[in-house]
Amino acid sequence: MTPENHQPGLVVHTAGWPLDADTYGGSFLYHLDDNLVAVGFVVGLGYTNPYLSPYEEFQRYKTHPAIRGFFAGGKRIAYGARAIAAGGIQSLPKLVFPGGALIGDDAGFLNASRIKGSHCAIKSGMLAAEAAFPALQAGRAGDELSAYPEAFERSWLFDELYRARNFKPWMSKGLYTGALMVGIDQIVFGGKAPWTLHHDHADHQTLKKKGEAQPIAYPKPDGVLTFDRLTSVSFSNTNHGEDQPIHLTLKDAAVPVSVNLELYDAPEQRYCPAGVEIVRRRRDGANPRLQINAQNCVHCKTCDIKDPTQNIHWVTPEGGGGPNYPGM
Numbered sequence: 413m414t415p416e417n418h419q420p421g422l423v424v425h426t427a428g429w430p431l432d433a434d435t436y437g438g439s440f441l442y443h444l445d446d447n448l449v450a451v452g453f454v455v456g457l458g459y460t461n462p463y464l465s466p467y468e469e470f471q472r473y474k475t476h477p478a479i480r481g482f483f484a485g486g487k488r489i490a491y492g493a494r495a496i497a498a499g500g501i502q503s504l505p506k507l508v509f510p511g512g513a514l515i516g517d518d519a520g521f522l523n524a525s526r527i528k529g530s531h532c533a534i535k536s537g538m539l540a541a542e543a544a545f546p547a548l549q550a551g552r553a554g555d556e557l558s559a560y561p562e563a564f565e566r567s568w569l570f571d572e573l574y575r576a577r578n579f580k581p582w583m584s585k586g587l588y589t590g591a592l593m594v595g596i597d598q599i600v601f602g603g604k605a606p607w608t609l610h611h612d613h614a615d616h617q618t619l620k621k622k623g624e625a626q627p628i629a630y631p632k633p634d635g636v637l638t639f640d641r642l643t644s645v646s647f648s649n650t651n652h653g654e655d656q657p658i659h660l661t662l663k664d665a666a667v668p669v670s671v672n673l674e675l676y677d678a679p680e681q682r683y684c685p686a687g688v689e690i691v692r693r694r695r696d697g698a699n700p701r702l703q704i705n706a707q708n709c710v711h712c713k714t715c716d717i718k719d720p721t722q723n724i725h726w727v728t729p730e731g732g733g734g735p736n737y738p739g740m
């Protein structure tokens with residue numbers, strides 16, 4: 413960004429707009445060193461409108477009068493996207509398996525109420541390492557490291573996540589109800605309210621059918637402040653070796669048309685932040701089919717989470733393929 417728009421250390425968080433009050437989300441905007449700014453928009457994947465595009469909501473966010481000025485004269489230099497595992501302590505899976513352990517965001521240790529997970533990742537890694545060390549000294553291998561989840565339950569990390577446990581379930585009930593109830597939960601009860609809310613659905617179960625939802629007309633990108641997805645992907649520095657196994661496949665090749673397109677107007681065309689999934693047709697509009705441009709995938713894992721039929725199978729690609737953020 414231009415030096416006159418840059419305020420090193422400035423942190424701006426927003427909630428809501430341009431999302432409606434029933435859709436969880438908001439933005440972050442961090443002024444870094446060297447006239448750099450990191451900006452992003454979070455959309456809760458429990459959203460209901462199949463016409464919603466998280467990427468386009470991000471573009472709209474940048475046009476807000478309080479935000480757009482920051483970018484005047486600036487230049488886009490990097491792009492990426494990822495899913496944030498924000499379910500909290502109620503969503504933690506079993507942390508150990510024979511010969512291995514889940515730590516950090518892999519398990520879902522992020523504290524969504526603070527939008528922070530680095531300290532949780534570090535602490536869970538320490539707890540796992542402290543459990544692994546005596547096991548290795550004893551020559552144990554291939555069994556379950558039960559000392560790690562036990563130590564977690566005695567740690568400050570458990571206490572912190574326990575206090576934050578109702579944040580996401582409350583916020584899933586809409587911005588206003590969520591803000592009120594999180595306030596009561598956190599300020600009145602200090603995170604020790606006599607209730608624990610649970611997640612009563614998975615994110616892939618929340619979409620309305622296309623006939624029940626309002627299409628959203630997103631403005632065309634201007635190429636200055638707002639951009640199309642594919643040019644943004646070119647700034648993600650993502651690449652897949654031509655000979656690596658395909659990391660994005662369909663369980664049933666017929667389902668994207670017979671179910672996703674028919675019932676939901678193919679929401680994968682909109683929730684994918686890289687435009688990987690596109691419905692192609694013949695010139696006369698007939699014969700729709702889903703084309704997957706897996707080379708463009710920025711590994712956010714949204715399709716694996718949000719696909720209403722859970723038909724898209726995403727596996728970890730080869731490491732090092734990006735996104736890679738220069739200068740971070």
Ligand SMILES: Cc1cc2nc3c(=O)[nH]c(=O)nc-3n(C[C@H](O)[C@H](O)[C@H](O)COP(=O)(O)OP(=O)(O)OC[C@H]3O[C@@H](n4cnc5c(N)ncnc54)[C@H](O)[C@@H]3O)c2cc1C
Pocket residue numbers: 452494496515516517518522527528529530531533728729730731732
């Ligand atoms: C937009 C955003 C803003 C955030 N802001 C904050 C904040 O202000 N403060 C805070 O504390 N937390 C913040 N968080 C959360 C924080 O970033 C995470 O909780 C934390 O980084 C998790 O650490 P981790 O080591 O578990 O996983 P990660 O940091 O995700 O590390 C996983 C690493 O594995 C690599 N990898 C993936 N696949 C492979 C493979 N196949 N082979 C080899 N390597 C691979 C990845 O490239 C990555 O480097 C934010 C998260 C996001 C998305």
Ligand code: SF4
Pocket residue numbers: 660683684685686687688689708709710711712713714715716726
């Ligand atoms: S294909 Fe899936 S994982 Fe890849 S960018 Fe699109 S939504 Fe994300």
